[in-house]
Amino acid sequence: MILDKIIGLFSHDIAIDLGTANTIVLLKGQGIIINEPSIVAVKTDKYDRDGTILAVGHEAKEMIGKTPGGIQAIRPMKDGVIADFDVTEKMIRYFIEKAHKRKTLIRPRVMVCVPYGLTGVERKAVKESAMSAGAREVFLIEEPMAAAIGAGLPIREPQGSLIVDIGGGTTEIGVISLGGLVISKSIRVAGDKLDIAIVDYIRKKYNLLIGERTGEEIKIQIGSASPLEVPLLMQVKGRDQVSGLLNTVELTSEDIRDAIKDQLREISNALKSVLESVPPDLAGDIVENGVVLTGGGALIRGLDKYLSDIVKLPVYIGNEPLLAVAKGTGKAMEELDLLHHINSLD
Structure with missing residues (x-):
């Protein structure tokens, strides 16, 4: 125990939000030092x-x-899980080495945030990747718990908090009370599926071929889940699939709302299914406290209103939604001794 504390003084512990879209790395005592695409x-x-x-x-x-x-x-991470083990290991090694920079001879402890519902084999793969990349010890924390911690929800209190984290590969929904996940659900419908839906919609409606990167830019620039008072406009360039020539079309936020409606419906249905399973004693807390959105998907215009209209509850966007999971993972790393009892940590 004493040796562990001495090692801890000289070790630079690292927290990693290993996302499908972006990987964010925090160094203990310094905060976020890396935020790059995965x-x-x-x-x-x-x-x-x-x-x-x-x-x-x-x-x-x-x-x-x-x-x-x-x-x-x-992209070695797909739908929130490792699709290419070898490349993921090399990516984790790159980020750990970039963060650690051989500051000490002692290898760092690493905490990695993973989606809820990862299989035992997938969890083992993440741990082995981090160990192979130079970690001394590896801990995993589940995404809904990390998002709740990062959003500042009272996770240790005897009251229910509901978090919806819409990332790149998965949407994670969790009800948290007394430091544990009471109910949790993970669906593989999130930012990436929205991008693909936009690409498909533009191909079918305008006969214009664009890439997923352009689809993501369109989502960010003019994406909307609810009608806007003044629709947003955007010029999009691509290749006409009929003539084969390059072409430009003008899209509106209404186009994008129509393009992503099915994916948004899946997210709202998942939220409704979680609410239907909430124990009665926690239901009152959620009615009072509402639903908190985190992740890049929370930034889609009008998504809070869209979900609020469906579930008839107040829906709020958390502070710095893009960084909530990463900051929660970093905070869990700093309070490791206190969080060992949490079911989501292993």
């Missing part, structure tokens, strides 16, 4: 069977859809 560019030619890493993060994202033969930009 993308890796690797060599894929026949002379490099090991897949040499060419770029990670922002630099790799710039390569998506623009790589020549022999280079591939990979």
Whole structure:
């Protein structure tokens, strides 16, 4: 125990929000030091069977859809889980080494935030990736719990708090009381599926072919879940699939609302199913405290109103929703001894 405390004084503990879209790394005592896309560019030619890493993060994202033969930009996380173990391990190693910078000879303890409902095999894969990347000890915390901590909800109090975290690969919904997840649900409908829906809609309605990166930009620029008083407009360039020539069309926020309506309905249905399972004693707390939104999806215009109209409860957007999960993971890392009893930590 004494040795652990001495090592802790010299160790630079690291918290990682390993997201489908972005990876955020926090260093104990310093806060967020890395916030980059979860993308890796690797060599894929026949002379490099090991897949040499060419770029990670922002630099790799710039390569998506623009790589020549022999280079591939990979998103190793898909729908909130590891789709490519080897590339994920290399990505985690890159971020840990970048964060740690060999400050001490002592390897860091690492906490990784993972989606709720990850299988035992998937949890083991995440742990092994971090251990292989140089961690001394690895802890996992589930996303709804990390989001609640980051949003400042009273997780240790004997009252119900409801969090909805809409990330890149998954939407995580959790009811938390007395430091544990009472009910939780994870669906693989989130930011990425919204981007794909926008791409498909524009292809079908306007015969215009665009990439997922453009779909994401459209979502950010003019995306809306509820009608706006003044619709937003955006010029979008792509290739006409009929003539094969380059073309430009003008989209409105109403177009995007129509494009993503099915995905938003799935998210609202998941929220309703969680509310239907809430124990009566906690239901009163949720009626009083409302629902808190975090994650990049929380920034979609009018999403709070859209969900509030469906579930008939107040819906609030948490402070810094994009960073809530990462900050919650970092706070859990700092209060590790106090959080060992939480069911979501292992």
